[in-house]
Amino acid sequence: xxxxxxxxxxxxxxxxxxxxxxxxxxxxxxxxxxxxxxxxxxxxxxxxxxxxxxxxxxxxxxxxxxxxxxxxxxxxxxxxxxxxxxxxxxxxxxxxxxxxxxxxxxxxxxxxxxxxxxxxxxxxxxxxxxxxxxxxxxxxxxxxxxxxxxxxxxxxxxxxxxxxxxxxxxxxxxxxxxxxxxxxxxxxxxxxxxxxxxxxxxxxxxxxxxxxxxxxxxxxxxxxxxxxxxxxxxxxxxxxxxxxxxxxxxxxxxxxxxxxxxxxxxxxxxxxxxxxxxxxxxxxxxxxxxxxxxxxxxxxxxxxxxxxxxxxxx
Amino acid sequence: xxxxxxxxxxxxxxxxxxxxxxxxxxxxxxxxxxxxxxxxxxxxxxxxxxxxxxxxxxxxxxxxxxxxxxxxxxxxxxxxxxxxxxxxxxxxxxxxxxxxxxxxxxxxxxxxxx
Numbered sequence: 001x002x003x004x005x006x007x008x009x010x011x012x013x014x015x016x017x018x019x020x021x022x023x024x025x026x027x028x029x030x031x032x033x034x035x036x037x038x039x040x041x042x043x044x045x046x047x048x049x050x051x052x053x054x055x056x057x058x059x060x061x062x063x064x065x066x067x068x069x070x071x072x073x074x075x076x077x078x079x080x081x082x083x084x085x086x087x088x089x090x091x092x093x094x095x096x097x098x099x100x101x102x103x104x105x106x107x108x109x110x111x112x113x114x115x116x117x118x119x120x121x122x123x124x125x126x127x128x129x130x131x132x133x134x135x136x137x138x139x140x141x142x143x144x145x146x147x148x149x150x151x152x153x154x155x156x157x158x159x160x161x162x163x164x165x166x167x168x169x170x171x172x173x174x175x176x177x178x179x180x181x182x183x184x185x186x187x188x189x190x191x192x193x194x195x196x197x198x199x200x201x202x203x204x205x206x207x208x209x210x211x212x213x214x215x216x217x218x219x220x221x222x223x224x225x226x227x228x229x230x231x232x233x234x235x236x237x238x239x240x241x242x243x244x245x246x247x248x249x250x251x252x253x254x255x256x257x258x259x260x261x262x263x264x265x266x267x268x269x270x271x272x273x274x275x276x277x278x279x280x281x282x283x284x285x286x287x288x289x290x291x292x293x294x295x296x297x298x299x300x301x302x303x304x305x306x307x308x309x310x311x312x313x314x
Numbered sequence: 315x316x317x318x319x320x321x322x323x324x325x326x327x328x329x330x331x332x333x334x335x336x337x338x339x340x341x342x343x344x345x346x347x348x349x350x351x352x353x354x355x356x357x358x359x360x361x362x363x364x365x366x367x368x369x370x371x372x373x374x375x376x377x378x379x380x381x382x383x384x385x386x387x388x389x390x391x392x393x394x395x396x397x398x399x400x401x402x403x404x405x406x407x408x409x410x411x412x413x414x415x416x417x418x419x420x421x422x423x424x425x426x427x428x
């Protein structure tokens with residue numbers, strides 16, 4: 001029983017043609033479907049479900065919704081009850097309303113971000129299959145990322161007004177959806193305000209994360225890569241394709257991951273996240289970063305929080 | 315002003331606030347040309363028309379634009395030359411002033427500055 005992992009993210013793009021060049025040629029995903037409204041569905045080679053990223057053309061950028069996959073359909077009944085008991089409105093979504101997806105629950109987390117839970121999504125298999133598989137398929141394009149790894153959502157944070165949606169979201173994810181806290185940044189006069197949190201529901205250092213900002217939005221969506229070498233090669237691919245890089249290959253203090261922050265052609269921040277960092281466990285003690293060490297927490301080598309981290313988002 | 319379509323044609327972009335100027339080819343957006351010259355007069359964000367930090371007012375010159383987020387630039391603003399520097403491609407020399415700014419760190423109001 002329970003949530004297993006991030007299963008999709010639906011984002012808005014300003015220019016579909018430019019976006020497809022990015023997610024196909026740079027990220028290395030494949031287009032698997034285009035729906036009647038023109039939204040395009042893409043999949044990474046190491047994912048076995050039908051799709052993970054959905055691009056919808058719009059006149060603004062940012063996130064539309066994010067979906068997490070649960071283990072069994074019966075889990076949806078349990079979660080529906082828990083979400084309702086928490087005082088949050090939840091909607092039943094019929095099978096097929098999300099393409100290739102079974103019955104789903106739709107609700108908003110405290111920041112207002114729309115989230116789906118579902119158990120079934122059409123199985124298509126990875127590009128190497130399940131019988132005596134090769135370690136990776138031939139013909140990988142661009143960075144050739146393995147899978148959609150996590151999303152970091154900007155959540156409204158204003159200490160003076162007593163608003164901290166990072167904290168509210170974190171509590172919701174833990175109390176209602178059984179995520180557990182892995183790392184956090186604590187700030188404020190008393191050092192007790194969660195400015196950012198990283199939560200897991202599996203054994204990866206984060207399946208979702210929240211960071212405080214002036215509004216609710218999208219900080220980034222991240223794709224998994226094996227190694228530091230892969231991250232370096234991904235940066236080469238970005239250089240070749242004139243992708244706007246926000247932060248060149250670097251280690252995160254938080255999660256210990258190998259990272260590149262960069263932007264898609266509509267300004268949605270992407271990350272290639274390499275290495276597992278460590279094996280997150282429910283009984284692993286929570287790591288805390290203090291306000292004076294935020295820079296090292298985010299960008300470990302420079303120890304400097306670039307201006308864009310909390311100010312540039314969609 | 316002389317308006318041409320040669321994509322390698324270079325124009326001079328002047329930031330009125332700081333007085334600095336740089337050259338920008340017609341196939342380059344203004345923000346990219348500025349950043350590549352190591353200049354910082356216009357706040358630099360996503361370079362994709364999505365985040366809105368590079369908002370400028372073009373006071374003189376001809377240019378073309380690509381689609382930019384309506385969360386940051388209304389159709390009225392766009393029509394009056396208020397645009398995102400990362401979506402502006404010069405078709406003549408340009409003169410502009412900066413409107414956008416990177417918001418100061420959200421912790422600025424707490425007792426302990428970062």
